[in-house]
Amino acid sequence: MGRSPCCDKVGLKKGPWTPEEDQKLLAYIEEHGHGSWRALPAKAGLQRCGKSCRLRWTNYLRPDIKRGKFSLQEEQTIIQLHALLGNRWSAIATHLPKRTDNEIKNYWNTHLKKRLAKMGIDPITHKPKSDALLSGTDSHQSKNAANLSHMAQWESARLEAEARLVRESKLRSFQHRLTHPATTAFASSSSASAAQLVNKTAWNSVNNGFGDLESPKSTLTSSENGIGPSSMLMTEFAGTASASSETGIIKQEGEQEWKGLGGSSTNLAMEDGFINLLLNDSSDPSLSDSGKESDGNSADNKNYWNSILDLVNSSPSDSPMF
DNA sequence: AAGAAGGTCAACCGCATAATT
């Protein structure tokens, strides 16, 4: 398969962008839209490859990007979605309003991964590291592992569908913003219905993931059966983030929320809040109530995935990615 | 005060895949 030679061309600039370059790119896209990224640099008078321009736009210049610290809710979202999706940053970013996949990836690698490891949790499997040493005698644990594996397969299928819808919606959304810059409508009716379609499928898959582990085919064809639960387990994600987006004001919410956790002992409070989030919402028995029996654990599992589904249901239509 | 070490994040690279010819 042929590969784009654009970045191999001689004479193209690399490295950090200058304010002048930013201005040129911004001005061009505001006036014409990005159109073909490959053709954009020449039209905009930039000595960059299209790829570089696209990256600069999507990760930095785009007007609907929120910068600054991540809130507790955002951290929780990332952790839970990472447990479900793995390193699929673009999919995770879909559920985090105004955050780019690159930013989430960086935040995971520099903060969350280390913090989880520090707490003795494997950042890849999201299980306590000591679990790996146990010989798997616990039947419900192996069952959970099977469920997780099944879930992962399901999620892969779901994401493929979702990715297509996201792409279409993104395109529509951007075109809409170009023609109606003042309104900046994040949620078009088409994207909302797309999200509903995707979420219904997602719920079916999750539902089956904890049920009798039917084959994916049977679930996909019985899409009318399952309507997602309205689990209120998880902290309302729609809280500050969506509230600020409604007003069009992007605030540095993370900083404020951390401050709220308490003056000079901020770090301790941060750690506490972080741990509590995990303890409250994780399905892992060793992270929650150690005295729970296996049935309770099954319910926890369901709640854990329900909370993720809740997240999935609540955020995409508000997301700028749509 | 200065150098070392570690952390952060913007940007690049290469691959996969969708779209087009």
Next chain:
DNA sequence: GAATTATGCGGTTGACCTTCT
């Protein structure tokens, strides 16, 4: 259906910044 092109994604790098000694 094959070849080519364009775009998006995830992994990685390296420059810059902060903290530590």
